[in-house]
Amino acid sequence: MTDSSTKYAVSPLPRLSVAPMMDWTDRHCRFLHRQLTRNTLLYTEMVVADAAIHGDRARLLGFNASEHPVALQLGGSDPDKLAEAVRIASDFGYDEINLNVGCPSDRVQSGTFGACLMREPDLVARCIGAMKAVSDVPVTVKCRIGVDEQDPEIALSDLARAVIEEGADALWVHARKAWLEGLSPKENRDIPPLDYDRVYRLRQDYPNIFIGINGGVPDLNQALHHLNHVDGVMIGRAAYHNAQILADADRLIFADDRGPVDWDAVCSAMMAHAETHIATGGRLNHVTRHMVGLFQGVRGARRFRQILSTESTRPGAGPEVIAQAFAEVDLAGLTAAA
Incomplete structure (x- = not known):
């Protein structure tokens, strides 16, 4: 802080x-x-x-x-x-x-x-x-x-x-x-x-x-x-x-070099955040609509966007949609490039 x-x-x-x-x-x-x-x-x-x-x-x-x-x-x-x-x-x-x-x-x-x-x-x-x-x-x-x-x-x-x-x-x-x-x-x-x-x-x-x-x-x-x-x-x-x-x-x-972003941790954090939001009456797409801009130019990004854009608006959609979307992205290649 x-x-x-x-x-x-x-x-x-x-x-x-x-x-x-x-x-x-x-x-x-x-x-x-x-x-x-x-x-x-x-x-x-x-x-x-x-x-x-x-x-x-x-x-x-x-x-x-x-x-x-x-x-x-x-x-x-x-x-x-x-x-x-x-x-x-x-x-x-x-x-x-x-x-x-x-x-x-x-x-x-x-x-x-x-x-x-x-x-x-x-x-x-x-x-x-x-x-x-x-x-x-x-x-x-x-x-x-x-x-x-x-x-x-x-x-x-x-x-x-x-x-x-x-x-x-x-x-x-x-x-x-x-x-x-x-x-x-x-x-x-x-x-x-x-x-x-x-x-x-x-x-x-x-x-x-x-x-x-x-x-x-x-x-x-x-x-x-x-x-x-x-x-x-x-x-x-x-x-x-x-x-x-x-x-x-x-x-x-x-000049803060504490290592690259841990994308698996990002996925987990966003899932937990979405779960809390849904539990208080919110909808998954309130969270995921801000995530579609991730991973431009990365292998799997198109499928990532498709999943977030379509699946997150379905009735009862939960945090697992975020995990499903992240699973389509070449996170290993992204981390190696960083």
């Missing part, structure tokens, strides 16, 4: 994290990712402050202790509500609290939070100040370099200055503008172009603050390149669709 008193600004290690992704990085996804990497910071899906205050807290905020280090991402724009959400979350033991100032979806915009807050750096700063006042762990911001017609040189600097003055411990910057008008969130994944250099320049402006980069990072090799310029790298869709890349993260990113 991460020492929650350690601020990112003095972290001795470059950092890797898996981005918060709505409908994807739930507790089952994070449990899987933790079987592959001991050190990578994992993020929850965004939880709206109102939901944390008024909703089912155990369902929205609960997580398995093995997920540490794990960060909660909150969405909102009301400083008082965000502070209350942080108070509530503190009982669950997160290692970091993050404010969403980057998501461009219509659902987020309608709630006046996410990327549209790039236009209101003073409001974001008040939110961070309120969250910091009640948090015992780092409070961070995930933002864009700008939105719509904003000049990224000005917009990102204004936001960074405002939140750092209020004590933000780190900024994770998605190196692409959010386009809130005229593009769908899907189109915004590729348009406009990424501008990594803008994030690198922000790091030069704030050498004593942790600056992490996000957006279009396909693998750990590119992550290592970015770590020559910034303090941390956040991987999103690539880590979800090809989760196997996380199996090399501890060795390549954290």
